[in-house]
Amino acid sequence: MTDTTSPATPPRCGSIAVVGAPNAGKSTLVNALVGQKVAIVSAKVQTTRTRLIGIATEGTAQLLLIDTPGIFSTTRRRLDRAMVKAAWDGAEGADLIAMVIDAKSGIKDEPRAIMEALATRREPRILILNKVDITAKPKLLALAAEANEICAFEETYFIAANTGDGIPELKSALAARLPESPWHFPEDQLSDTTSRMMAAEITREQLYNQLHAELPYASTVETEKWEERRDGSVAIHQQILIERETQRAIVLGKGGSRIKEIGATARAGISELLGRPVHLFLHVKVKEDWADDRAVYRDSGLDWVE
């Protein structure tokens, strides 16, 4: 028998800005909360260049996760400054700010500077100490105390984003803190990023994973053509923009072997994302000042900063 006298639990919906220094594990956390890969993860810092929303659900709550680019102090390059701006823009007006710290690294200059800035903001905030799988317990408690002295957090959580340890508890705590509100997105939607942007991100992830040294920071990927074919497949043309002609050989590899491998892995990832066959065409193009090009910013969802 259905009990018609008790009111149904009201829906909740709100935004949670995930902030922290580069490499703290923000993208891994967003993916763990969503339960599917929406943000690209890499051991190299500054992988996240744009503001992404991962959408997670927990009971009657819809969590809109704003995965901000790592906030860091080097603000010399325009691209760096655009990323810092995107990070703080993402936090503006959020229902909750979640500060993520790599517990293994401790509180270095960057997390300290972010927390000092957070202390002056009005949004409610919680602290998440990540990477507990590789951090000694006594250190965790000392870190929590130290962080809360710099900026008083409403709550502190201990998690390992990449093993899922502490994630269910964190997820329900986040859900409980969101305001009562109808959901903003349909329930099967996981991200607000367009497929074109996600496809470019997947290829960029392969550049990060397969190329070493400084090149990935000097490269970006743009989706230039997207053709839906009658057989249900999609043909995608992407440009890999590099800054110097000398970098071309690195991306191509011996006899084109590197670009082939990048293309094969990226194609499989995009195909999985779209749930249909993909033909991927990669073109390497030198564009010296791509980091100063407004069009690249627009396509990556970043605001241009002067």
Ligand SMILES: Nc1nc2c(ncn2[C@@H]2O[C@H](COP(=O)(O)OP(=O)(O)OP(=O)(O)O)[C@@H](O)[C@H]2O)c(=O)[nH]1
């Ligand atoms: N041991 C361990 N490693 C983790 C954990 N969470 C993330 N990592 C690793 O830490 C590295 C950085 O993770 P990301 O999620 O890309 O970090 P981010 O904060 O989004 O980095 P940016 O995009 O540079 O801002 C990756 O190699 C992850 O696999 C964790 O709980 N434990």
